[in-house]
Amino acid sequence: MNERIPTVAAVGAAAGGGPAAAVLAPWRRDRRGSLRLYLSFVRLAFLKFLAFRLRYYTGVVSYTIFVAGHAYLYRALFASRPEPLADVRIGGLELAEMITYVAIAWIGRSFTFNNIDRTLSHQIQQGEIAMQLIKPFHVQTVMMFEAAGEAAFRLLLFTLPIMVVVVPVFGIGGPPHSYLIGWTLLSFVLALVINSQLNFLIGCLAFYLKNIDGVIRAKHISLDFLSGVLIPFSFFPAWFQTVVAWLPFQGLTYVPVTIYLGKRLGADLYSAVLVQAAWAVGLFLVGRWLWARAVRAVTLQGG
């Protein structure tokens, strides 16, 4: 298993005594070699995103506007209730919790967001995927590690600056118990994995469809709604809450944010994170399966 010396099996000259053709015997990378290979994609992705910084400066502004807009919307909503503002509860949240919900939801989204679907479909449409397919790695794994590199970049140069602006401006407090910070972070890392896997699956559709822009648009629209980033699920009727509890999308925003707010404690907390982890693994396996099928359907355009 640890042997990685490529043995060269010389194939003797066949008929005619021409120059001996050398054939490389199959060789294996060991685990450490694989890890080193894949980790290098984390670094490369980090550096790649470092080169495009302008969009993140403006992104900080626009995420702040997002939080501000929703904070005002919910402030207006809470103020429009007949009872005194301090007594208003909507969907089990008081106004301060609601503002915190909005802020943490968008801060988390700034970390978990990526464009794997667009990148992958672009590679498929441009035929670049052929070059990926002949390289000795699994494209899905590479994209996951690249997503990690992008997320590391986002965390440092996007999420943290957003926090520096949003937290003081909107007076966002910490969670009711300090240990919940750790659980929230874990939950957002799982949200990152779920989001990346979903995007990978969407990107794979480009093997079957010539253009998946419409699909990606529909995804963005539905995820903003089904992840809970726009409205907490507790605002919705019971049947809707039952439906979304069976979908992976609640793990993108609603689960981590409600953990932060202390709405899930004890067994509730563990099961929520466990369900997230199960979706992360499940979607990864679906991605492996879909990829194996999809590459057989690939038709590369010219080149």
Place this chain on the structure above:
Amino acid sequence: MTSVAPAPYLTAGAPRSRLARARRQIGIIGAYFAQFLKMRMAYRADFLVDLAANLFAIGIQLATLSVLFSKVPSLRGWSFEQVLFIYGFSLLPLGLFNLISVNLYGFASHYIADGHLDRVLLRPVNPLAQVLCESFNISGLNEMILGCGIMIWAGLALGLRPVVLDMVLLLVLVPAAASIYTAVFLSLAAVSFWHEDRLGLAPPVYNVIRFARYPLTIYGYGVRLILTFVLPFAWVAYMPSLWYIGGAELRRWALATPLVALLVAALAYGVWRAGLRRYASTGS
């Protein structure tokens, strides 16, 4: 139909008079437009997927509004039907804008980084007209139709009795609001002449549009100032809708919309021209 001879406006030779030149330009733009319309029609599945995505987006917006209004009788004094009217109105200029200018989002990537602007600049038609015509996207139409439907429904619920002036004004306000969208995204596209970046500045700003769909008075003064003067999206839905739902006091604000549109469009075109002058091809 049977003739294969080129249309007269396509024949070579520079016409002398200003009028003839303008006619030639418009003729070429028309031919250009027809060509890209044909190209779009070649991808019918795209169109259907886009239609579905549009319907879906509007459905989700309506669901969001009705969930929020299921919690309160009115939002800072604005009724569900009033907010719905503003939302319906917002779809008209947005649809009109999407019809011709979707390419502005991808401008940095397609035209600058990939160098397609070279081709545009080599042709004897106004570069901006070419860029806008190349992005013709028929799916804007279904936004406009749905927007009309929502506006009519909300208007009926509000008991509005439109007179001829209201209808005529709609024909002024909607294109004015659409040109504000166009102007904002044109200036953002033009920024990529100075700062090259494939994604450009458009996506985050596009996300701000959703806040233009609520009555401006639900926001604090900071946000109001930004939406009125910096990113003038207050003028794409809320301000013009005031003519119909704002009552005697507020409705005259709507009349400023065309002036704002002219101002913003002039500014944006200036930025675009300045950017175009310093354009240096990628050389690839």
